[in-house]
Amino acid sequence: MTRILVIEDDETTAREIVAELSKRGFDVESVSDGRDGLVRAVSGEFDAITLDRMLPHVDGLTIVSVMRKSGIDIPVLMISALTEVDERVRGLRAGGDDYLTKPFASEEMAARLEVLLRRARTQPRETMLRVQDLELDLVKREVRRGGREIALMPTEFKLLEFLMRNSGEVLTRTMIFEAIWGYHFDPGTNLIDVHLSRLRRKVDAAGLEPLIRTIRGSGYALNAAS
Amino acid sequence: MRRPELWRTTTFRLTLVYGAIYSAGVMALLGLIYASAAVFLTQQMDQIVIGQTRALHGVSTADLPEKVREVQTQDVRNVNFYGLFKPGGAWIAGNVHVLPSDVPPDGVPRELREKGFQPGARALEERLASGEILFVGFDAKVLSGLRAIILSSLIWSGALIIPLGLGLGAALSLGPLKRIGAVQQASLPILDGDLSARLPTSNRRDEIDMLAGIANGMMDEVERLLWAVKSVGDNVAHDLRTPLTRLRALLYRVRQEAGVDDAHRAMLEQALSETDALLSRFKAIQRISEIDRRERRAGFAPVRLQALVEEIGDLYGPVAEEQGLNLVIDAGRAGESLADRELLFEALSNLVGNALKFTPPGGDVRLTLTARPEGPRLEISDNGPGVPENERDAVLQRFYRGHVERDIPGSGLGLSIVAAVARLHDFRLVLGDAEPGLKVTLDCWPAAMTH
Numbered sequence: 001m002t003r004i005l006v007i008e009d010d011e012t013t014a015r016e017i018v019a020e021l022s023k024r025g026f027d028v029e030s031v032s033d034g035r036d037g038l039v040r041a042v043s044g045e046f047d048a049i050t051l052d053r054m055l056p057h058v059d060g061l062t063i064v065s066v067m068r069k070s071g072i073d074i075p076v077l078m079i080s081a082l083t084e085v086d087e088r089v090r091g092l093r094a095g096g097d098d099y100l101t102k103p104f105a106s107e108e109m110a111a112r113l114e115v116l117l118r119r120a121r122t123q124p125r126e127t128m129l130r131v132q133d134l135e136l137d138l139v140k141r142e143v144r145r146g147g148r149e150i151a152l153m154p155t156e157f158k159l160l161e162f163l164m165r166n167s168g169e170v171l172t173r174t175m176i177f178e179a180i181w182g183y184h185f186d187p188g189t190n191l192i193d194v195h196l197s198r199l200r201r202k203v204d205a206a207g208l209e210p211l212i213r214t215i216r217g218s219g220y221a222l223n224a225a226s
Numbered sequence: 227m228r229r230p231e232l233w234r235t236t237t238f239r240l241t242l243v244y245g246a247i248y249s250a251g252v253m254a255l256l257g258l259i260y261a262s263a264a265v266f267l268t269q270q271m272d273q274i275v276i277g278q279t280r281a282l283h284g285v286s287t288a289d290l291p292e293k294v295r296e297v298q299t300q301d302v303r304n305v306n307f308y309g310l311f312k313p314g315g316a317w318i319a320g321n322v323h324v325l326p327s328d329v330p331p332d333g334v335p336r337e338l339r340e341k342g343f344q345p346g347a348r349a350l351e352e353r354l355a356s357g358e359i360l361f362v363g364f365d366a367k368v369l370s371g372l373r374a375i376i377l378s379s380l381i382w383s384g385a386l387i388i389p390l391g392l393g394l395g396a397a398l399s400l401g402p403l404k405r406i407g408a409v410q411q412a413s414l415p416i417l418d419g420d421l422s423a424r425l426p427t428s429n430r431r432d433e434i435d436m437l438a439g440i441a442n443g444m445m446d447e448v449e450r451l452l453w454a455v456k457s458v459g460d461n462v463a464h465d466l467r468t469p470l471t472r473l474r475a476l477l478y479r480v481r482q483e484a485g486v487d488d489a490h491r492a493m494l495e496q497a498l499s500e501t502d503a504l505l506s507r508f509k510a511i512q513r514i515s516e517i518d519r520r521e522r523r524a525g526f527a528p529v530r531l532q533a534l535v536e537e538i539g540d541l542y543g544p545v546a547e548e549q550g551l552n553l554v555i556d557a558g559r560a561g562e563s564l565a566d567r568e569l570l571f572e573a574l575s576n577l578v579g580n581a582l583k584f585t586p587p588g589g590d591v592r593l594t595l596t597a598r599p600e601g602p603r604l605e606i607s608d609n610g611p612g613v614p615e616n617e618r619d620a621v622l623q624r625f626y627r628g629h630v631e632r633d634i635p636g637s638g639l640g641l642s643i644v645a646a647v648a649r650l651h652d653f654r655l656v657l658g659d660a661e662p663g664l665k666v667t668l669d670c671w672p673a674a675m676t677h
Binding site for chain 2: 016086102103104105106107155181183184185186187188189190191194195197198216217218
């Protein structure tokens with residue numbers, strides 16, 4: 001079972017994170033103090049960590065940089081009430097894998113953590129991605145479904161690659177915007193929806209089983225159970 | 227801002243007025259002295275003339291011509307005049323050879339207005355018992371000397387007082403003028419929007435310090451109020467986002483529950499989308515404060531705007547197509563701009579997003595990048611309803627939505643975010659008329675450079 005360490009000093013937030021992650025079948029341990037958090041983080045018992053930026057005694061940045069210096073490379077999702085862009089950069093530079101600002105929706109947090117876990121597990125050198133009868137060749141930059149080639153624009157290709165690498169995971173619009181375009185502001189819901197629906201028209205042509213699913217109120221998933 | 231001219235300063239004017247009053251006083255004083263001296267000297271001359279006439283009274287008619295010659299030789303100052311005439315007016319003796327016509331022979335001293343005498347000279351004529359006429363006069367040499375002295379005093383003092391007054395006025399005005407200049411200089415950043423700047427004060431506690439103190443007090447109050455207004459928005463946004471996020475999570479969970487029928491599901495969908503709208507609005511408010519709080523030029527680096535514009539085209543092209551609009555990207559070659567790439571992209575994204583939102587199907591949205599001598603210029607124009615001229619400043623404020631926008635979803639804060647980004651960069655943001663439609667110009671060079 002995947003073990004997650006939650007280091008969070010705010011009781012309500014910690015409870016929410018633990019509830020959401022437990023619901024999804026993770027084995028969760030919660031710590032509210034920075035010192036204890038650091039001890040547990042370097043213990044080697046966990047597969048991923050959600051880490052609050054500001055903690056009593058030892059702060060989140062220190063924990064993650066100590067972890068990285070000790071050679072522990074499990075995914076770390078930094079969570080913080082500090083919204084400044086520089087804060088995000090600082091968190092990621094210290095060794096965090098993703099950065100989420102408070103307040104956040106639990107599903108968003110869980111979705112991000114799952115994407116991080118997934119990325120840690122898969123081989124980065126893969127050159128061919130496959131989901132059912134959908135194939136994406138990263139070397140030839142070609143996409144085929146059931147053997148038939150699908151012509152995609154560069155952005156659509158990047159979008160499909162992201163969906164396929166994380167197939168089965170729910171990806172929120174913010175996550176998609178951040179991953180494909182690399183920006184961290186709120187682009188509005190419509191923008192991402194338009195790009196997804198265009199991709200969907202090409203990938204899920206009439207008569208084929210739909211692979212791209214809209215998860216209402218959350219985002220999108222490729223080949224996910226409803 | 228124009229500097230006040232030297233001659234317009236209060237100190238200079240006061241010095242001039244003071245100088246004029248002082249000069250008038252000096253003139254009045256000297257005039258009074260002259261008038262009193264003239265009256266006094268006239269009396270003296272009258273008595274001298276009467277005395278000299280009396281001294282000749284006891285002399286017999288035969289000796290009189292000789293006596294007249296004698297007193298005349300004693301007059302070394304050459305101020306006494308005598309004339310002895312026959313009853314018919316023919317000259318007998320004395321240095322006056324023609325009997326002056328304007329003095330009647332009644333023995334009373336009068337002013338003599340004859341040629342050869344100083345103005346103010348006194349004289350009398352007397353008919354002697356023998357029938358001969360005696361003329362005795364006294365020239366006003368002292369009086370005219372005094373007049374000359376007073377007049378030259380006036381001229382000299384005037385020649386000294388006027389330039390001295392002007393010089394003193396100018397010198398006295400320079401100090402206050404310098405301080406006013408300093409106040410003016412110090413107020414420039416305030417006019418530019420830096421509300422933390424204050425006017426300089428000295429420990430002289432004079433009227434300039436007093437006014438600067440009052441202005442500084444007002445600035446403190448304005449800053450405090452503005453901060454209060456801003457932080458109310460921020461605090462509300464911050465405090466409400468957490469419960470709203472929880473509310474959204476709850477709604478989401480309820481909707482996921484089995485056994486919710488379609489009608490309720492639709493209502494839950496509606497509730498979720500309303501909550502999302504609220505959240506995005508609060509996020510936008512916090513975003514504006516965050517941009518406003520940022521250290522100027524903290525994350526600035528040279529940005530190639532051409533790439534940025536092409537990226538926008540890639541991001542919004544499909545949206546335009548979906549809405550039946552024509553998004554024209556015209557990225558000419560333009561240099562780099564020192565900017566925060568991500569914020570500039572966010573601003574541009576808001577502008578293009580807005581333009582697409584307000585343009586009716588079939589319309590054009592045009593994003594143009596041109597090179598100006600000062601730097602790159604971005605222009606976004608649409609053929610939507612535009613913004614009336616009197617609303618253009620207001621739409622850059624938080625929450626303002628123009629008359630046509632109310633039915634269109636959005637946070638109403640897109641343009642405020644753009645304005646905040648422009649403010650941070652000191653870029654000029656101008657809303658204009660695309661005839662028809664809105665044309666937004668963003669000059670990507672520091673506005674201070676063109677001032």
